[in-house]
Amino acid sequence: MDRAGGARRRLARPLARVARWPRAWWARQSLRARLTLLATALFSFAVITGAILLLVLQRYALTRVLDQSANKTAGDVAQLFSSGKEPRTLPPTTGGITAVQVVNAHDDVISASPGADPHTSIVGPSELSAVRGGDRPTITSSSDARLRVVGRKLGARTILVSTDVSRVEDSQRILTRAALIGSPLAVLLMALASYAVAALTLRPVAALRHGAADITAAGLAKQRLPVPDAQDEIHRLAVTLNAMLDRIESATSRQRTFVGDAAHELRSPLASLRVQLEVAQRLGPTVDWSGLIDDVLVDVERLDRLVEDLLSLARLDESGALTRRDPLNLDEIVQEVVAGYGTARVPVVAETQPSPTSGDAEALRRVIINLVNNAVRYAATEVHMSVAPDKQGGKPVIRMIVDDDGPGIAEAERERVFDRFYRVQESRSRQTGGTGLGLPIVRDVVNNHGGRVRLAERPDGRPGLRAVVVLPGEPE
Template structure:
């Protein structure tokens, strides 16, 4: 493989295949756990069945011996009866003949201590005729047996003679617990579990695959539709399923996002149209005045023409700066490291330095207590200057700036004694390129971006800018989080 080629991953890329693989893996773990539990439980119960079978055979043999009857050698469970007189095996069957005991016995001689019933282990010699395919055939080695004793007191002389033992001999009956019974049942169960588990895994993986495939059909429809959406025309909407599950929430969210894109595109188109209109007005005025001056140079008042050109050029410069600032604000670029700004000192300085040459206005700042806020000093100055510029265009005689600390906020107000703002236009004046009817004059109306920029700067500093209700004039209220004094930090 080429070193520049991406390394291929072994796991599937498709969500359907991944879901099927995950479901099959989880099911495999669960099935293995269940299989182990079933295996041990079946083996335990099968062993118990083998022990119960041996016990039943044991008591059947004991009943026959107490009646003086030699048991039939065709019994299915291997057994042997041994007497204390050591004459040999009284009786045996179920494959014990394969050990060729003859007149001797394979099982140990019974001890003198008597017992009713006992489950123990014995060690058998090697069986030369052992056949693994025969369930009754027993190999040598250690095996589990159940035993019971028949005492001489339970036998009459005639019964003892019929059994071929001495009158005072005790008998011990050994019945072998077949080891192959539990193993055979468990092996059969394991085979069934394995086949059922494999089939179950395939069915679970297929069910998960097709279930996810059906569930993702609305997602594919949403993907295909959103792929056709463009930034300039995001008017498409996806179909919201009526199921109420996560796909419904996804479709609703995508429609909300598309609506925001549509609104943003509409605002952008309106902004471009308004900006073109605002740029065209001073350019038209500037071009017209220059063309008239050039057409009639001998009758042109060149100082007046230069003054007009300079005024329109300043308007173009101001508009260009405002547009660039709005573009930076719209990008939501991270601000520089914030500083602690004294808004009272800033307002007092602007009140002293603000030029009021065109009309006789009084600009005062009646606050003296420091009011600290965190942010960019240039941004705060631009915000306050825009508010003062707006007030200066509409004030009749007086502009008043007030700064005060109010709990966790710094509240700054700029109040003018002009005609005020109608209640229905209290929010519209903060939109871009919006001027009210009495401010339509391009000479005095500004660019229509000052209040919009001021509100954006307030929001950027986690504050608010609103029009406070007043009976006379307009009062703009800025609220920003209060900060600690520099010497307290």
């Protein structure tokens, strides 16, 4: 049993390889060759089908003409006999009719046309029986002529009319030879035309491939794929790919800048820590350990904030869109956050109204904390917050405002502060400066929630800065 199974498996392997060969061969061919082969195969099928159909229709049409002529002749003879005349010799035949006979029930010829045998029927007994049954047999005469016999019953008698089908067969042979000679030529011309058209059509694809190879070798900088002039699918593909390359280059540039800035920002507190520890190492027991620890903790806290902000930005870049959309009340989150600033350097006051919205509660909490931290850092006397539902463009929104009475930010820099690691000059000290990532995080989170954030002057004319966040509200 094992030997039989092994033999079957050994036999199945070459059969499987043979079955896979056409698919493997087809997969190795170029797209141009596959299009040419497919177009040529379809054209060949159409030509062969058309030639066969033409031959069939031609034979049918010519045979029908002969049958119509034979039926007319038979009708004339029947009319002659119906009038009481029964001539021994019938009128001469015309229009491809070779012979006309009238036979009785005993298969005896009682009338015949000139040139027809006046004694012997043009068909044998079996064929005559078939003619009486409605068939139209094709026979070979004694002179090797091909004759088609049409019969018509006239009482006990039968009128036989034979027509020469050699002209039909000659036409068939001529058309068949023309098809055998012309079809391969037509298929060959179609194959060449298909190959040329495929080559011309795929030329933009080849240009795209060469352009992609150049970009792979030299990089994205200032290089894009060629866009063909034709407004077709390849044109749209090239435009789409170039747009994708633009985004990739922009993302790569932002990533390179981000990594460089992150390295620079991390280097500063690390260098400060190293200097302080080296100084302490040299001073030995005489160092002021209490002050040193305070200074080290400042740098450690700065490192902690920076790492946390970097992780937040990395998560935002990875998600790229809002993944959670839970129903929440923004006013409740604001109250919870403000309650944690009871011991801040300046008081934080919040005015809230019920503000239902949807989104990621933790991400929005981070937005509020970052805005309040910035305001507390630079405020002179207090920070004022408000959150309330509003209307914008006829749609419900939630408007959150954070005001401080600090030095403010110049109008030219209000957009730049949303760039990663950008900080205005007043915020660059180690003691009061942030990481330069708080407002970029605010912008990304708000954008992911379908809202927007902006900085402006306080409308009451007092010094300071106003941060305005607008988020989509829940329909009433």
